[in-house]
Amino acid sequence: MRAAHAVAGMLLCLTGASLPAAAQERGDAERGATLYQQRCGACHSLDANRVGPKHRGVYRRQPASVPGFQYSAALRKLTEPWDDERLSSWLANPTAMAPGTAMGFRVPQAQDRADIIAFLRSPAAR
Amino acid sequence: MKALLSRAVPRRVLLNDGGKVLSAAGLTALIGGGIAWSARAQATPGQDVQLLNAAIALEHEGIAAYTIAAGSGLLKPEVVKIGVIFRGHHERHRDELVKAVQALGGKPAAAKSDKEYATQLNVAKLKTQADVLRLALGLERGAANAYLGLIPSLGTSYHQVAGRMAGDEAFHVAVLGQALGEPIPTQGLMFGG
Numbered sequence: 001m002r003a004a005h006a007v008a009g010m011l012l013c014l015t016g017a018s019l020p021a022a023a024q025e026r027g028d029a030e031r032g033a034t035l036y037q038q039r040c041g042a043c044h045s046l047d048a049n050r051v052g053p054k055h056r057g058v059y060r061r062q063p064a065s066v067p068g069f070q071y072s073a074a075l076r077k078l079t080e081p082w083d084d085e086r087l088s089s090w091l092a093n094p095t096a097m098a099p100g101t102a103m104g105f106r107v108p109q110a111q112d113r114a115d116i117i118a119f120l121r122s123p124a125a126r
Numbered sequence: 127m128k129a130l131l132s133r134a135v136p137r138r139v140l141l142n143d144g145g146k147v148l149s150a151a152g153l154t155a156l157i158g159g160g161i162a163w164s165a166r167a168q169a170t171p172g173q174d175v176q177l178l179n180a181a182i183a184l185e186h187e188g189i190a191a192y193t194i195a196a197g198s199g200l201l202k203p204e205v206v207k208i209g210v211i212f213r214g215h216h217e218r219h220r221d222e223l224v225k226a227v228q229a230l231g232g233k234p235a236a237a238k239s240d241k242e243y244a245t246q247l248n249v250a251k252l253k254t255q256a257d258v259l260r261l262a263l264g265l266e267r268g269a270a271n272a273y274l275g276l277i278p279s280l281g282t283s284y285h286q287v288a289g290r291m292a293g294d295e296a297f298h299v300a301v302l303g304q305a306l307g308e309p310i311p312t313q314g315l316m317f318g319g
Contacts, residue, residue, distance in 0.1 A: 037264060037265055037267075037268070038271055039268070039271045039272075039275065040208030040268070041264055041265070041267070042172065042265060042266035042267075042268025042269045042271065043180070043183075043184055043186055043268070043272060044271040045246070047248075048245070048246040048247070048248065050187060050246050050247075051180055051183040051184050051187065052180075074176075081278065093279070094279070095173060095177075095279045099173065099178060100172065100173060101176065101187075102176040102177065102179060102180040103177075103180065104176075104177040104180070104276045104278075104280060105275040105276050106275050106276075106277070106279060107274055107275065107279055108278075108319070109319060114317070120168060
């Protein structure tokens with residue numbers, strides 16, 4: 001039994017698949033709301049097109065689909081809706097995902113991206 | 127860079143048996159800069175024009191915000207004076223960014239009207255001087271973070287100017303935070319990340 005626990009523990013360490021870690025992957029919307037204001041707020045709002053398009057309802061929305069916002073040609077080429085994976089890739093390196101985009105701002109930490117996405121997915125931003 | 131690597135990585139790791147330097151990919155993996163390295167390799171003037179124009183748009187909005195605030199009647203005269211100085215900083219940023227875009231052969235982003243900025247910033251909800259200062263603080267904090275987060279995507283020629291602008295924004299944050307009585311952050315590395 002002790003050996004089995006040891007093996008299970010090793011596997012958890014190797015895969016990083018502890019329950020708290022799995023929960024962290026879904027993100028903390030409350031922390032994400034603060035990060036959104038501090039990191040995204042220079043250019044974006046939930047309800048107004050500014051330097052970037054408004055974000056209310058962006059989760060699962062088609063790219064380049066906010067009325068009244070003039071998107072770059074690079075953004076108009078994207079076709080898949082903004083889900084967790086694509087939002088995370090975008091925030092990690094937008095110019096790699098859509099070369100020619102006007103957004104260069106990156107969020108390098110995976111946890112920060114998960115939290116911001118959790119906020120965008122939450123009722124407060126839907 | 128060579129000196130930095132020499133300190134961080136044992137010489138035997140940098141050289142293989144034939145004395146050849148590691149490949150660029152191997153070197154990149156060692157210093158953990160894969161994404162930034164590849165982005166720099168892909169950097170193009172057209173991409174930089176797009177990114178710099180977004181920064182110009184941000185500065186246009188900041189300039190308008192201080193103009194609107196100064197004329198709001200909500201600020202004490204001494205606060206207006208500081209706001210006008212900060213607006214001058216943003217005008218300097220805009221001018222430098224415009225020169226950079228023009229040097230790359232691009233067309234600088236145009237400003238919207240102050241009325242449009244007033245609408246998108248929802249200034250109608252501002253009722254007190256503290257409301258105005260909180261709006262300014264949020265924009266300045268966001269701008270400091272925006273410039274720092276932008277640097278890895280920009281061509282290296284623009285890293286320093288973006289860093290300098292982030293420094294100015296951080297100065298504004300400190301002054302506005304002090305005016306609003308915000309506590310001094312207890313942890314370092316308070317911007318970017």
